[in-house]
Amino acid sequence: MAEAVAGGAILTGAAPHPRRMSLSEAAVARLLILLLVALLLGIIALPLASLLSKSVEDGSGAFVGLRNFATYFSTPTLVASLFNSVAVAALATAIVVPLAFTYAYALTRSRMRLKGLFYAAALLPVFAPSLLAAISLTYIFGNQGFLRGALFGNSIYGPIGIVIAEILYALPHALVINVAALALADGRLYEAAEALGTRPARVFRTVTLPGARYGLISSAFVVFTLVVTDFGIPKVIGGQFNVLATDAYKQVVGQQNFPMGAVVGIVLLAPAILAFLVERTVQRRQVALLSARAVPLEPKRRPLADSLLTVFCGLVAGTVIGTYGVAVWASFITYWPYNLTPTLANYDFERFEPSGWDPYWTSLKMAALTALLGTGLVFTGAYLIEKTKQFGAGRFFAQFLAMLPMAVPGLVIGLGYVFFFNAPSNPLNWLYGTLAILVINSVAHFYTVAHMTATTALKNLDGEFEAVSASLKIPFWVTFARVTVPISMPAILDIAVYLFVNGMTTVSAVIFLYGAETKLASVAIVHMDEAGTTSAAAAMASAIVLTAIGAKLAQLGLSRFVFARLQRWRVR
Amino acid sequence: MSTAPFLRVAGLTRRFGAFTALDGIDLEVQRGEFVCFLGPSGCGKTTLLRAIAGLDRHDEGAIWMAGRDVSRAPPAERDFGIVFQSYALFPNLTVSQNVGYGLVNLRMRRAARESRVRELLALVGMPEQGTKYPVKLSGGQQKRVALARALATSPSLLLLDEPLSALDAKVRVRLREEIRDLQRRLGVTTIMVTHDQEEALAMADRIVVMNRGAIEQVGTPSDIYQRPVTPFVADFIGAMTFLDGVVTGPQRVQAGSIVLDCAGERGFLPGARVKLGFRPEEIRVRGVQAQDANALSVRIDGLEFLGAYCRARLAPDHAGATPITADFSANLMRDLGMAPGQTILVALPPESIRLFPVEA
Numbered sequence: 001m002a003e004a005v006a007g008g009a010i011l012t013g014a015a016p017h018p019r020r021m022s023l024s025e026a027a028v029a030r031l032l033i034l035l036l037v038a039l040l041l042g043i044i045a046l047p048l049a050s051l052l053s054k055s056v057e058d059g060s061g062a063f064v065g066l067r068n069f070a071t072y073f074s075t076p077t078l079v080a081s082l083f084n085s086v087a088v089a090a091l092a093t094a095i096v097v098p099l100a101f102t103y104a105y106a107l108t109r110s111r112m113r114l115k116g117l118f119y120a121a122a123l124l125p126v127f128a129p130s131l132l133a134a135i136s137l138t139y140i141f142g143n144q145g146f147l148r149g150a151l152f153g154n155s156i157y158g159p160i161g162i163v164i165a166e167i168l169y170a171l172p173h174a175l176v177i178n179v180a181a182l183a184l185a186d187g188r189l190y191e192a193a194e195a196l197g198t199r200p201a202r203v204f205r206t207v208t209l210p211g212a213r214y215g216l217i218s219s220a221f222v223v224f225t226l227v228v229t230d231f232g233i234p235k236v237i238g239g240q241f242n243v244l245a246t247d248a249y250k251q252v253v254g255q256q257n258f259p260m261g262a263v264v265g266i267v268l269l270a271p272a273i274l275a276f277l278v279e280r281t282v283q284r285r286q287v288a289l290l291s292a293r294a295v296p297l298e299p300k301r302r303p304l305a306d307s308l309l310t311v312f313c314g315l316v317a318g319t320v321i322g323t324y325g326v327a328v329w330a331s332f333i334t335y336w337p338y339n340l341t342p343t344l345a346n347y348d349f350e351r352f353e354p355s356g357w358d359p360y361w362t363s364l365k366m367a368a369l370t371a372l373l374g375t376g377l378v379f380t381g382a383y384l385i386e387k388t389k390q391f392g393a394g395r396f397f398a399q400f401l402a403m404l405p406m407a408v409p410g411l412v413i414g415l416g417y418v419f420f421f422n423a424p425s426n427p428l429n430w431l432y433g434t435l436a437i438l439v440i441n442s443v444a445h446f447y448t449v450a451h452m453t454a455t456t457a458l459k460n461l462d463g464e465f466e467a468v469s470a471s472l473k474i475p476f477w478v479t480f481a482r483v484t485v486p487i488s489m490p491a492i493l494d495i496a497v498y499l500f501v502n503g504m505t506t507v508s509a510v511i512f513l514y515g516a517e518t519k520l521a522s523v524a525i526v527h528m529d530e531a532g533t534t535s536a537a538a539a540m541a542s543a544i545v546l547t548a549i550g551a552k553l554a555q556l557g558l559s560r561f562v563f564a565r566l567q568r569w570r571v572r
Numbered sequence: 573m574s575t576a577p578f579l580r581v582a583g584l585t586r587r588f589g590a591f592t593a594l595d596g597i598d599l600e601v602q603r604g605e606f607v608c609f610l611g612p613s614g615c616g617k618t619t620l621l622r623a624i625a626g627l628d629r630h631d632e633g634a635i636w637m638a639g640r641d642v643s644r645a646p647p648a649e650r651d652f653g654i655v656f657q658s659y660a661l662f663p664n665l666t667v668s669q670n671v672g673y674g675l676v677n678l679r680m681r682r683a684a685r686e687s688r689v690r691e692l693l694a695l696v697g698m699p700e701q702g703t704k705y706p707v708k709l710s711g712g713q714q715k716r717v718a719l720a721r722a723l724a725t726s727p728s729l730l731l732l733d734e735p736l737s738a739l740d741a742k743v744r745v746r747l748r749e750e751i752r753d754l755q756r757r758l759g760v761t762t763i764m765v766t767h768d769q770e771e772a773l774a775m776a777d778r779i780v781v782m783n784r785g786a787i788e789q790v791g792t793p794s795d796i797y798q799r800p801v802t803p804f805v806a807d808f809i810g811a812m813t814f815l816d817g818v819v820t821g822p823q824r825v826q827a828g829s830i831v832l833d834c835a836g837e838r839g840f841l842p843g844a845r846v847k848l849g850f851r852p853e854e855i856r857v858r859g860v861q862a863q864d865a866n867a868l869s870v871r872i873d874g875l876e877f878l879g880a881y882c883r884a885r886l887a888p889d890h891a892g893a894t895p896i897t898a899d900f901s902a903n904l905m906r907d908l909g910m911a912p913g914q915t916i917l918v919a920l921p922p923e924s925i926r927l928f929p930v931e932a
Binding site for chain 1: 625627654658662725
């Protein structure tokens with residue numbers, strides 16, 4: 001109504017005078033894009049650049065070319081770690097991808113019951129720090145574990161434990177990709193095949209698999225990268241089995257050998273960049289496969305297949321929930337495995353660490369700030385890139401920078417931040433060890449997924465909103481605030497919760513960056529586990545999981561009840 | 573041609589919750605016939621086609637194909653080929669692999685399969701294109717490949733679900749002639765679903781006009797056009813002006829203050845309330861005299877230019893009468909120098925007036 005009145009005023013002659021502002025709308029857009037590029041350069045590109053330059057310097061900062069790399073590849077223990085990492089990651093990938101594909105197939109292509117519940121169960125690991133799976137495994141298969149016998153005398157501390165824990169941790173990531181790939185299907189293709197009298201096996205081979213092929217490839221690369229670069233799990237359960245990620249930590253934190261740490265970081269970057277490139281190519285191809293006239297597939301009832309898939313999903317979901325559940329349960333008992341009396345003593349963190357609950361509150365503050373500032377930056381940035389027309393080169397560069405973190409493992413970003421912000425010559429040097437750097441680092445680390453969510457939401461908006469606004473002489477920032485943000489509220493909330501959950505659970509980047517006053521909960525878990533107080537570590541991890549799940553549930557509730565009202569215009 | 577129908581559908585009913593998509597459909601299709609299911613969207617024509625194919629299950633009724641009850645048979649056991657509105661070509665297979673897809677299922681030998689595929693591609697006018705992938709083809713070419721794939725196994729029934737929609741106008745007309753020609757040559761019994769009346773009139777041996785899950789009329793194109801049995805059919809196929817009237821005597825009706833002769837319509841008793849209709853192109857202008865049967869003095873209220881002809885809105889002199897729609901050829905317009913506002917004399921030939929019962 002207000003708009004109608006205002007519009008009426010313009011029509012009836014109270015037209016505004018030609019704007020005599022000091023800055024035109026185009027200039028504002030240009031300035032904002034410039035600001036965005038500068039910001040992204042500072043938080044993403046420069047830290048990475050300093051990682052690269054550190055890798056070709058010696059300890060005193062002199063240029064040494066590729067000598068560090070030569071040293072690296074001629075040090076047997078370091079090369080052994082490289083092989084260990086690749087072997088563990090390859091094995092985990094070979095197991096996770098078929099599991100995730102079958103699980104996703106059940107969720108999308110069967111008439112299995114309780115799909116929502118099964119999906120939620122498999123996503124559980126997303127809400128926990130990766131090392132929680134490892135902590136659980138030590139309870140189950142560790143020296144005091146109740147299923148120790150199942151390992152036939154092998155130790156869980158080492159490759160076996162790493163692979164099992166990584167499988168649990170990587171499963172949801174592979175699952176989400178495969179669900180997306182399998183959800184897109186043209187029902188008519190299946191009908192065409194059926195009408196031609198095709199046997200189910202051939203339909204699967206010629207229609208289902210080709211359609212989902214890109215999801216399989218993409219998830220394989222994503223899982224491989226996740227496992228190679230994960231720090232938490234090998235730290236907790238790796239024992240004497242060294243991998244790249246723990247090497248990087250030892251070189252930088254233990255031996256203060258920054259150049260060698262940088263080299264390990266760059267070695268870690270290689271599979272990640274490869275995965276990123278494959279992912280990009282694959283996504284472009286996937287889109288082209290589905291025509292606009294495709295009709296969504298509605299799975300038919302197949303009693304035998306449906307029950308087999310239900311059993312399979314039950315086993316997988318049961319394993320996930322069971323494993324994580326053990327850690328949560330163990331956090332509430334007195335002394336595993338001798339005294340199983342329920343207790344809250346493990347949550348009295350001061351008994352184990354002088355900092356007590358402080359790391360938890362620091363994490364909460366850090367995650368909340370990351371969500372708040374990150375969402376603002378990401379969404380505004382995506383809007384500038386997607387909807388303004390000025391400064392094409394700047395927008396292109398900003399888009400590139402926004403996509404960059406996807407290719408960079410957290411550990412590598414963390415190393416980059418150490419080298420960049422720890423350098424005495426950097427005027428921002430004072431940031432090192434503050435809460436601010438943890439927030440900035442987390443925003444940068446998780447930028448890409450958030451950016452892609454925002455971009456997708458913005459692409460779904462009518463491209464003519466800005467043109468209409470321009471024709472009504474309304475500057476784009478008014479349209480942004482009055483139309484774009486309210487319409488995109490569900491996506492914005494999604495981004496905020498994504499950043500919050502990851503801020504709560506992240507270990508790999510922040511392990512290099514926290515200071516005495518800003519120790520995070522996830523770092524505290526590492527310390528408590530190192531100190532042998534596993535029950536306290538489990539308790540802290542459980543606190544993180546519950547907080548992260550709480551945030552997700554709050555989002556779902558909010559979308560359901562609050563936004564359902566605010567977004568009434570969506571309902572026809 | 574044997575007298576037993578190739579396809580028989582009896583009492584076919586399909587409900588989606590409270591909505592009845594098909595309401596007791598009875599239909600027979602002869603061997604070699606080209607039948608069109610025609611109707612507005614949501615009339616049940618696609619549902620009927622999919623029930624015949626076995627892709628959707630029906631709730632009641634039965635389907636016989638070549639004397640065999642296939643009501644519960646899966647699609648693979650029904651012997652038909654189908655072309656979908658979305659081409660549904662397998663994007664990861666080449667044109668040849670698409671066409672040969674059903675032949676592989678029949679475990680045909682490789683050499684025989686390849687020669688059959690070549691034959692089919694030649695048949696649909698696409699030789700030498702076998703190694704391409706569907707994405708590289710135009711919409712019309714993809715339709716041809718889909719057609720070749722459907723025909724590959726020599727099915728005795730060809731089902732076409734809006735095969736020509738989503739193509740541009742010129743391609744549509746050309747492909748429609750080609751499909752008709754191919755169907756005649758192969759003699760394959762064909763059912764096509766369409767919402768385009770022109771397409772149905774041009775291609776079908778018989779048209780099944782459907783509305784709200786029921787069959788309104790079955791007949792040859794000229795039957796349907798010239799002798800529509802319900803106002804719906806009359807209005808859906810071609811255009812028609814409807815007036816409310818009362819039968820006043822044998823072959824006489826009154827609509828408002830206009831009294832009209834009508835020929836050939838029987839079965840209505842004097843006093844019966846009827847709907848009378850006539851087509852725009854049947855209104856005569858040339859050489860009409862005031863004393864002619866059904867001559868009316870009308871004012872030209874509006875003229876809509878449509879290229880080869882004009883659609884005119886005519887207001888009869890009698891106050892309160894419903895406006896009449898008439899089509900005047902460009903030729904006629906020029907000869908008579910017609911312009912809006914003019915008053916002219918027109919006649920409604922008695923044999924062109926159709927009477928329909930008024931629904932209670």
